[in-house]
Amino acid sequence: MSAPAGPLADLADRLTGLVGALRAHGVRVGTGETVDAARxxxxxxLAExxxxxxxxxxxxxxxxxxRAVFDQVFDLYFPRGVGGPGDGSGDGSGDRDELRERLADALADDDTALLRQLAAQAVDGFGGYGSSPGSDGWSSYQTLDRLRPQTLLARVRADIRARGGNGAGFADRLLDDEIRRRIEAFRGMVAAEARRRVAERRGRDEIARRAVAPSADRVDFLFAGRDQLTELRRxxxxxxxxxATRLAARRRRAARGTIDLRRTLRGSLSTGGVPMRPVLRRRRPVRPELVLLCDVSGSVSGFSDFTMLLVQALHDQFSKVRVFAFVNRIDEVTGLLEHGRADPEGLGARIRAEATLTGWHGSSDYGMALGEFAERYGAAVGPRTTVFVLGDARTNNLDPNLAAVRRVAGQARRVYWLNPEQRSLWGTGDSAAPDYAELVEMHECRTARQLSGLIARLLPV
Amino acid sequence: MFTSVDDVSTRLAETGYLASPAVATTVFLADRLGKPLLVEGPAGVGKTELAKAVAEVAGARLVRLQCYEGVDESRALYEWNHAKQLLRISAGRDESWDDTRTDIFSEEFLLPRPLLTAIRGDDPKVLLIDETDKADVEVEGLLLEVLSDFQVTVPELGTVTAARRPFVVLTSNASRELSEALRRRCLFLHIGFPDEELERRIVRLKVPALTETLAESVVRVVGALRAMDLRKVPSVAETIDWARTLLALGADTLDEQVVRDSLGVILKHQDDIQKAAAKLDLDAL
Structure with missing residues (x-):
């Protein structure tokens, strides 16, 4: 077996490199699939x-x-071109206005190919930073900051209106959103182009592992940007x-249940003591109750919002779901959440506006909030209730009020604490996580993927 | 079956299925690599239609297995015709048991179900396993043997291996996560909503009487609705329905009144309709 010739060997390397990068991002690709990909x-x-x-x-x-991760990685391993843009070769560094002009035209025409070409030129002209080899690179942030494509909206709109003539149509009112989407797409192109240029400088494999945004369900709740949170909400x-299907399956399996020894033996009397027919323990068909205590202070609100929406969407799996939100005082928000389904984006703002969550000061105080919960809403927790506490357990060095947690834990069937912080950070600074973890089961829950795994495992059936 | 990706697009287009480049490429590969095609996507984007179109292009018979909760081996694979076997046994009273036994477990008493049908015989076939996610996990295990080796084992008859591999399409609405093992055996294709230009062509193809400008505004409005955060976003099927409705209403341009009256055709939830009406400024009349 001789090694294949040059370009083919390179292709195989490229393919395995791509697969390696995908694996590093948690996509499970087997050898069989790699072979299929080669076929x-x-x-x-390779023509197209x-x-x-x-x-x-x-x-x-x-x-x-x-798919989103794949597209970014693919652009790195099978780039559209190499080096800077071919034609102008970066002479446009001074002509910011000229480039904006051409960009506006391209946006008005919705000409994807031209937009991509402009993105390449923009990165080439405005994205470079640093001078010594090793510290230089290409920045999409810098490019977009200089180019400001978002400010072109009004111009592009005027252009299209002027050109279209029959601008009075009904669909015309959608124009703004359409242009915004085009601009957003252009920003994506600039980011991809900058990544490609950096990869040429620093080596593909490294950039593919570091600079590619992870898929939404693997993004850390605490560091997720606005777009990623929107995507999560979707x-x-x-x-x-x-x-719900997973829970239903678990419930079905649980209903098959264990053998009821007493009744089996009792029944066996009619067959001379031989247990011919095992009797299964009958399960009482009660649906469990759920209580959610959510920290909605700024630091963890993304996590709480998402979890609240998820639990709300699961509400028909439970006989009762009650949701409480707190910062340093606690209030019930179950009602707000029901309306929240229609407008998930405004949920957090509405909760903060309509519920009484703060008193005296605006930072979170777990001890105070939990104490108030145990006092005012103690009746919400019964022997059938499973309680979930969502928060990072950072008490701002105030009293964690372990007695209240103990009291709730004593009343409830189970209490779980989901902490969006990395486990290694628990107990650092003002975190009271280890104290709480001694009383209730605490789980690390940093990404949507972890959350769905935990929910599937922990939710009562 | 196909010579190139473009060949796939043109021939599918001849049957009235306009394929996006992603669809055409994946169909081409599924044919070339001889692997089953797992198609996912929202309802109403033409997953099932794709299988039908491929069957028509290839001049193949479409064998369809509709999955539902509780579908089992005897519905999917094969079943023995018990009544006929009983008749056979009582008809041949004088025979020895050995003769009868070998006889009643022969082809004559076998009722082939879709999976076995698709594998037997020499004529070209397209096997469509529809809504795979609705079936129970056990059925997936059954599919594994069929999809990886294209063979079915009937204990009494032996193993039936496909003389000619069928083109297999599995569809799923992702209401349940299909097992990794099944996914590994398939090429994965996600059919999303088509881009504006393709959707316009689809509307023009399906509703030829619609004017060019109206088709364009219809597609733009639907595109805007999809960008909203609705409970059920309109699919291609709804776009076509809407286009037909507008035609029936005799509208030649879109205006507030027409859109508000016919919004129920594309949106299926009251909250969605209210939300869309608010965002599209329909109350500004």
Missing amino acids: AVEALG REPLREGLAATLLHGTGQ AVQPLARKL
Whole structure:
């Protein structure tokens, strides 16, 4: 067996590099799939890029959630071109206005190819920083900051209106949103282009591992940006549906239950003491109750919002769901959440506006809030209730009020604490996590993926 | 079956299925690599239609297995015709048991169900396993043997291996996560909503009487609705329905009144309708 010739060996390297990068991002790709991908490359040829992208996606991916990561990694390993843009070769560094002009035209035409070319030129002209090799690079942030594509909205709108003539149509009112989406797409192109240029400088493998944004369900709640949170919120419904089926399956299995020894023996008397027919323990068909205590202070609100929506979407799995929010005082928000389904984005703001969550000061105080819960809403917790506490257990050095937690834990069936902080940070600074963890089961819950795993495991059936 | 990706697009288009580049590429690969195709996507984007179109292009017979909760081996694979076997036994009273036994477990008494049908015989077939996610996990285990080796084992008859591999399409609405083992055996294709240009072509193809400008505004409005955060966003099927409705209403341009009257065709929840009406300024009349 001799090694394949130059370009082919390079292709194999590229493919395995791509697979390695995907694996580093948690996409499970087996060797079989890699071989399939290679066969796909063979069947499709390298002449065109888009079929190649689709072909590799079809063979390597198994779900839709991984596609965003794949696209970014693909752009690095099979780049559209090498080096700077071919034609102007970066002479436009001074012509910011000229570039903006051309960008506005391209946006008005919705000409994707031209936009991509402009993105390349923009990064080339405005994205470079540093001078010594090793510290220089290309920044999409810097490019976009200089170019400010978002400020072109009004111009592009005027352009399209002027050109269209029949601008009075009904669909015309959608124009703003459409242009915004085009601009957003352009920003994505700039980011991809900057990543590609950096990868040329620093080595593909490293950039593919570091600079590619992880898929939404693996983003840390505490560091998620606005877009990622929006994306997560969109994932609530499908995720809830999936969890509901999983819960139903667990319930079905649990209903088959264990053998009721007393009744089996009792029944065996009629067959001379031989237990011919095992009697299963009958389960009382009660649906469990759920109480959620959510810290909605700034630091962890993304996490709480998401979890609240998820539990709300699961509400028909339980006989009763009650949700309480706190910062340093606690209030019930179950009602707000029901309306929240129609407008999940405004949920956090509405909770903070309509519920009494703070008194005296605005920072979170677990001891005070938990104490108030045990006092005012103690009746909400009974022997059938499972309580979830969501928060980072950072008490701002105030009294953690362990007695209140003990009291709630004594009344409830189970109490779980979901902490969006990394386990290694528990107990550092003002975190009272270890103290609470001694009383109730505490789980690390940093990403949507972890959350759905925990919910599937911990929710009572 | 196909010579190139473009060949797939053109031939599918001839049957009235306009494929996006992603769809065409994946169909081409599924044919080339001989692997089953797992298609996911929202309802109403043409997952089932794709299988039908491929069958038509290939001049193949479409064998369809509709999955539902509780579908089992005897519905999916094969079943023995018990009544006929009983008749056979009582008809041949004088025979020895050995003769009868070998006879009643022969092809004549076998009722093939879709999976076995798709594998037997030499004619080209397209096997469509629809709504795979609705079936129980056990059925997936059954599919594994069929999909990886294209063979079915009937204990009394032996193993039936496909003389000619069918083109297999599995569809799923992702209401349940399919097992990793099944996914590994398939090429994965996600059919999302088509881009504006493709959707316009689809509308023009399905509702040829619609004017060009109206089709364009319909597609733009639907695109805007999809960008909203609705409980059930309109799919391609709804776009086409809406286009037909507008045609029936005799509207030649979109205006507030028409849109408000016909919004129920594309949106299926009251909250969605209210929300969309608010965002589209329909109350500004």
